[in-house]
Structure formats: structure tokens, C-alpha cells
Amino acid sequence: MTFAELNLSPSILKALDNCGYKEPTSIQAEAIPKAMAGHDIIASAQTGTGKTAAFVLPALQRLSSPPVASGKGPRILVLTPTRELANQVTDAVRAYGKLMRVRSGAILGGMPYREQLRMLSAPVDFIVATPGRLIDHLENGRLNLSRLEMLILDEADRMLDMGFVEDVEKIAAATPAGRQTLLFSATLDHRIKKLAGGLLRNPELIQIAPNQITHANIEQRLLVADNLPHKNRLLEHLLAEQDVTKAIVFSATKRDADSLAKDLAALGHKTAALHGDMTQGARNRTITNMHRGQVKVLVATDVAARGLDVTGISHVINFDLPKFAEDYVHRIGRTGRAGASGIAISFVSHNEISYLDRIEKFTGSALPVHVIPGLEPLQALRRLAKGKGAGASRGRSAAGPAKSGARSNASTANTPASSKNKRWGAPRRDQAPVVVYRNKSQKAS
Numbered sequence: 137m138t139f140a141e142l143n144l145s146p147s148i149l150k151a152l153d154n155c156g157y158k159e160p161t162s163i164q165a166e167a168i169p170k171a172m173a174g175h176d177i178i179a180s181a182q183t184g185t186g187k188t189a190a191f192v193l194p195a196l197q198r199l200s201s202p203p204v205a206s207g208k209g210p211r212i213l214v215l216t217p218t219r220e221l222a223n224q225v226t227d228a229v230r231a232y233g234k235l236m237r238v239r240s241g242a243i244l245g246g247m248p249y250r251e252q253l254r255m256l257s258a259p260v261d262f263i264v265a266t267p268g269r270l271i272d273h274l275e276n277g278r279l280n281l282s283r284l285e286m287l288i289l290d291e292a293d294r295m296l297d298m299g300f301v302e303d304v305e306k307i308a309a310a311t312p313a314g315r316q317t318l319l320f321s322a323t324l325d326h327r328i329k330k331l332a333g334g335l336l337r338n339p340e341l342i343q344i345a346p347n348q349i350t351h352a353n354i355e356q357r358l359l360v361a362d363n364l365p366h367k368n369r370l371l372e373h374l375l376a377e378q379d380v381t382k383a384i385v386f387s388a389t390k391r392d393a394d395s396l397a398k399d400l401a402a403l404g405h406k407t408a409a410l411h412g413d414m415t416q417g418a419r420n421r422t423i424t425n426m427h428r429g430q431v432k433v434l435v436a437t438d439v440a441a442r443g444l445d446v447t448g449i450s451h452v453i454n455f456d457l458p459k460f461a462e463d464y465v466h467r468i469g470r471t472g473r474a475g476a477s478g479i480a481i482s483f484v485s486h487n488e489i490s491y492l493d494r495i496e497k498f499t500g501s502a503l504p505v506h507v508i509p510g511l512e513p514l515q516a517l518r519r520l521a522k523g524k525g526a527g528a529s530r531g532r533s534a535a536g537p538a539k540s541g542a543r544s545n546a547s548t549a550n551t552p553a554s555s556k557n558k559r560w561g562a563p564r565r566d567q568a569p570v571v572v573y574r575n576k577s578q579k580a581s
Contacts, residue, residue: 461498
């Protein structure tokens with residue numbers, strides 16, 4: 137199938153051709169015709185499958201027809217959970233609608249009000265927004281959604297995780313009852329179906345692939361860590377490898393992201409942090425610097441797990457495992473994009489075993505354990521082999537909570553000397569064999 141067979145307008149087809157797109161992906165081929173036919177849609181597909189174009193293209197096609205109602209409010213509204221994702225959608229609208237007279241813009245938190253107020257004071261066709269700032273404008277009478285024709289929820293599962301369900305329902309209540317609603321999500325569960333039940337009318341269900349899928353072109357590895365200092369040493373070793381061209385290191389908290397980025401910068405790495413407490417301007421500058429190669433290592437929270445599209449990411453390193461298994465799939469999806477290969481490396485300590493269980497259950501496969509000679513785990517792997525850490529305490533690390541500066545002062549003091557000569561353990565019964573990772577080009581089992 138080609139895009140021309142989808143009956144898109146000539147201006148959209150020409151823009152797609154200029155972008156080098158010839159054939160729609162599976163989610164696009166399924167969703168675009170149904171959306172253009174006016175159906176409400178619930179669509180699920182894994183990250184990196186082209187979901188953005190699957191809703192942007194039919195939305196632009198609708199704008200090629202005269203508006204249903206008069207006014208200056210938007211005809212199309214896309215809600216996204218993060219500013220990075222909103223920027224990605226906005227870029228897609230501008231690229232695919234480049235040859236159309238589409239008045240579009242973004243309404244995001246962390247950005248000055250001036251430009252947003254100027255946009256809302258004039259007629260606008262297409263708005264991409266995060267829920268919080270949009271409600272701000274809505275409640276203060278600066279935004280009128282009475283002529284909205286299409287409401288699109290992007291990454292709806294993530295919006296639920298971030299607690300945006302009430303905001304989404306409030307926004308939907310301000311739109312016409314006869315609007316078309318499209319809901320896109322990486323996963324489908326009872327929460328998504330409950331949300332959809334209140335917002336959509338007789339929706340078409342599109343599920344391209346089962347949830348338990350990750351990326352075939354991404355090599356996944358698991359490194360077992362005894363404690364936080366051990367994680368630090370593993371990370372320093374990995375980032376020193378020559379095949380690491382650009383890397384994203386995921387941390388559990390904003391504070392840890394700042395601390396780890398600072399420590400890595402002190403070691404000579406071109407590093408920056410990215411998290412939700414930064415202003416949008418600062419986040420944009422950080423991403424731009426990574427595009428330009430001025431940042432080699434991005435230390436981020438899950439704000440970067442969805443919507444961040446930087447070419448050339450060779451490695452994703454999960455310094456901390458995510459609490460939600462879906463986020464693991466989105467995190468590693470930052471590498472191995474556009475047909476390229478990538479490497480995803482995850483650290484696991486005894487207090488993260490439950491997160492590992494969720495990830496392996498969700499993806500349907502066990503992560504192969506790798507070991508770096510000289511940095512072998514001395515305690516944690518035995519716990520991993522014996523009931524996945526049963527009975528282990530729930531602390532930050534085996535040595536207790538990390539003190540300030542602990543990330544940059546890694547040592548072996550937390551490992552009993554008597555354990556150094558013991559066999560460090562065997563793989564779990566359901567685990568792939570342990571692989572000794574000698575260097576960037578050689579592996580042996």
C-alpha cells in the first residue's frame with residue numbers, strides 16, 4: 137500500500153514525499169482510513185511504529201475541508217503527557233502540513249505565556265498541548281473549544297500514569313458532544329478502556345501487535361549490581377567504551393539525574409540532565425545540544441522515555457529500572473530507531489527485582505545477564521539466583537541509602553573481602569546463560 141491509496145490530499149502527499157515517506161506503517165494503514173471515515177478510534181501499537189503520523193495525517197485531511205462551525209478556536213486538539221512529545225507532534229504537523237494553510241501551535245507548561253496568548257487571540261486550526269497549561273487557558277477564558285471537530289489523546293496510558301485523567305475529562309467536557317475522538321496508546325488495559333468508555337462513541341479498536349513486544353534490532357543486556365557504588369563503577373566503565381557515540385542514562389528521580397549528570401561531567405563526559413523540573417527552554421536547549429553532538433550523555437528521568445527522537449543514540453542505560461514495565465519498552469526505544477541497531481543495558485540491584493519481574497513478564501522474555509570482568513557482582517547475583525532476591529531489604533542499595541556525593545565516590549568498601557574469591561553465582565532457572573562481556577567487540581559465553 138502507498139500513501140496515495142489512502143486518498144490523502146495532494147498537498148499532504150507531496151509533503152510526505154518531501155519527507156521521504158513512501159509506504160504507511162501498519163498502524164497508519166489501519167488507522168488513517170477509519171479516522172478519515174469519521175470513526176472514533178482506540179489504537180494500540182508499540183513505540184516507534186509511526187503512531188504520530190497515524191493521527192496527524194487524518195487530522196490534516198479534515199482541515200482540507202471547510203470548518204463545521206464558525207469561530208477562532210481550534211478545530212483539532214492533540215493532548216500529550218509530556219512537553220517533549222508535544223514538540224514532536226508539533227514538528228510533525230508542520231512537516232506534513234507544510235504545503236497547507238494550517239495555523240498551528242503548541243500550548244505547553246514551562247513556556248512564556250506571551251506567544252501562547254498571541255496565538256489564541258487569532259484564529260487557530262491545530263493545537264498540540266499538555267493538559268495542565270491548556271486547562272489554565274481554558275479556565276481563564278482565553279481558549280474556546282466550541283468549534284473543535286477532533287480530539288486526539290496521544291500516549292493515553294502515560295497520561296493516566298501521570299494523573300491527568302481528571303484534566304482530560306475536564307477538557308473533553310468543554311468540547312462539542314459530536315466531536316470525533318481518537319485515543320492512541322502503547323498499551324491497552326482496563327484503565328484505558330474505562331477512560332475510552334467515557335469519551336468515545338462506538339470506537340473502532342486497532343491493535344497492531346501484542347503488548348509483549350520489544351525491538352528486535354536492540355540488543356538487551358542485564359548487569360547485576362551489588363549496590364549503588366557498584367552501579368557507578370559499571371556506568372563509568374560502559375561510558376568509556378569507544379562504541380558509545382550517544383547515550384541516554386535513565387535515572388529514577390530528578391534529584392538523582394542532576395547528581396549523576398554532575399558527577400559524570402566531573403569525570404570528563406559531555407553530559408546534561410533532562411527532567412520535569414527544568415523550564416521548557418532549558419529542556420529544548422539540552423535536546424538541541426544533543427542533536428548537535430555537544431552533549432554525548434543525557435541523564436534523564438522518564439520525561440525522555442516518550443517523544444524524544446534524537447538520531448544516533450547508540451546506547452540506552454537504565455541506571456535505575458522503571459517501576460512500570462511499559463516504560464522499559466519506551467526507554468529502550470530511544471535507540472535502534474529508523475532501522476539502526478542499538479544496545480540497551482539495564483542495571484538491577486536486589487531492591488529492583490520486582491521491577492525486573494514485571495519487565496520480563498510484560499516483554500515475554502528474560503533479559504540475558506552479562507558480566508564485566510573485574511566488575512563482577514559479589515552478592516546480588518546470588519540473591520538473583522535464589523528466588524530473585526527473596527527476603528532482601530527494600531533500601532536504596534545493599535549498603536543502605538546513598539549519602540550525598542556517593543555516586544562519585546564509588547569504592548569496594550561495601551563488599552566483604554571474604555566474598556571476593558567466591559563464585560558469584562549462576563543464572564536463574566528461567567534466565568538466559570550469563571555472558572561475559574570482555575570488550576566492545578568480543579563476547580563469549
